[in-house]
Amino acid sequence: MDDFIAARSQMALSLGFHIIFSCIGMVMPFFMAxxxxxxxxxxxxVYKNLTKAWSKGVAIFFATGAVSGTMLSFELGLLWPKFMEHAGPIFGMPFSLEGTAFFIEAIALGFFLYGWNKLNKWFHWFTGMVVGVSGLASGILVVAANAWMNSPAGFDFVNGKYLNIDPIQAMFNKAWFSQALHMCLAAFTATGFAVAGVHALMILRNQNxxxxxKAFKIAAIFACIGALLQPLSGDISAKDVAKRQPAKLAAxxxxYKTEKPAPLLIGGIVNEKNKTVKGAIKI
Structure with a gap:
C-alpha cells in the first residue's frame, strides 16, 4: 500500500468512526429537550428520569465526538499539508465557527448536567436546547467546508496563487445547502431509529x-419525520451533483458508458474487469 492509499484509508476510517458520534451528538440533545x-x-x-438518562448519553457521545473530531483536524494537517496550505485560508471560516459552536455546546452541556435544582427550571431547559442547536450548527458548518471541496468558490486562481478570497462566498457555496440539508435529515433519521430500536427492545423484554x-415515541417521531423528508433532500442533492459533477454521479x-437516458441503479455487484454491474435494479 502506497502512502496516498494509506492516507486515504486512514481518513476514511477516522471519518467513519467520527460521524457515528457526531450524528448522535447533533440529534440526541433534541430528544432530551x-x-x-x-x-x-x-x-x-418518568419524563424527568428519561431526560436525566438521555443527558448522560449525550455527555458520553459529546466527549467521544470531541476526541475523534480533534483527531480529524490533526489528520487534515498531517496527511494533506499542501491542500490545507492552499485551501485553509479559503474555507477556514466555517472551521473556526464550528470551533465556536463546539465550545458553546460544551458550556451549555455543563450548565445542563449540573444545573438540576440549581437553575431556574426554564433556563435549565433552555441550556439543553442550546446544546442541540449548537451541535446542529457544528455539523452544518463542517458540511459547508466539505461542500466547498465539491463546489469551490470565493477566490480567484491567478498564476498559481489564490487571490481575492471571499470567505462568505466560500462557505455558502452552491453545494452547501443541499449537502447540509441531507446531512441533518440523515442524522435525525439514523439516530432516531437507532434510539427507538434500543427502547423497543427494552419494551419487548418487559423492562420498565x-x-x-415514552422514550420510543419521542425518538420514533423524529425518525419518521426525517425518513419522510430524506428522499426529497436526496433528490435535491443528487440533482445538484448531476448538474455540477456529472462524472461523480456516473461514478x-x-x-461505465455514456448513455441517454442513463438508469439509476439499486444494489448490484460491480465487476471492474468487465465494467458491468450484475444483479442491479435499474430505474
Whole structure:
C-alpha cells in the first residue's frame, strides 16, 4: 500500500468512526429537550428520569465526538499539508465557527448536567436546547467546508496563487445547502431509529415499559419525520451533483458508458474487469 492509499484509508476510517458520534451528538440533545419540556408541562417523573438518562448519553457521545473530531483536524494537517496550505485560508471560516459552536455546546452541556435544582427550571431547559442547536450548527458548518471541496468558490486562481478570497462566498457555496440539508435529515433519521430500536427492545423484554415507551415515541417521531423528508433532500442533492459533477454521479452509479437516458441503479455487484454491474435494479 502506497502512502496516498494509506492516507486515504486512514481518513476514511477516522471519518467513519467520527460521524457515528457526531450524528448522535447533533440529534440526541433534541430528544432530551423534548422529554425535559414534557416533564416541565406535565410534572410526570418518568419524563424527568428519561431526560436525566438521555443527558448522560449525550455527555458520553459529546466527549467521544470531541476526541475523534480533534483527531480529524490533526489528520487534515498531517496527511494533506499542501491542500490545507492552499485551501485553509479559503474555507477556514466555517472551521473556526464550528470551533465556536463546539465550545458553546460544551458550556451549555455543563450548565445542563449540573444545573438540576440549581437553575431556574426554564433556563435549565433552555441550556439543553442550546446544546442541540449548537451541535446542529457544528455539523452544518463542517458540511459547508466539505461542500466547498465539491463546489469551490470565493477566490480567484491567478498564476498559481489564490487571490481575492471571499470567505462568505466560500462557505455558502452552491453545494452547501443541499449537502447540509441531507446531512441533518440523515442524522435525525439514523439516530432516531437507532434510539427507538434500543427502547423497543427494552419494551419487548418487559423492562420498565412506561419509561421505554415514552422514550420510543419521542425518538420514533423524529425518525419518521426525517425518513419522510430524506428522499426529497436526496433528490435535491443528487440533482445538484448531476448538474455540477456529472462524472461523480456516473461514478456513484457505476456507469461505465455514456448513455441517454442513463438508469439509476439499486444494489448490484460491480465487476471492474468487465465494467458491468450484475444483479442491479435499474430505474
Amino acid at each position: 423534548v422529554s425535559h419540556y414534557k416533564w416541565l408541562k406535565t410534572n410526570d417523573e 415499559k412506561e419509561f421505554h415507551l 456513484m452509479e457505476a456507469l
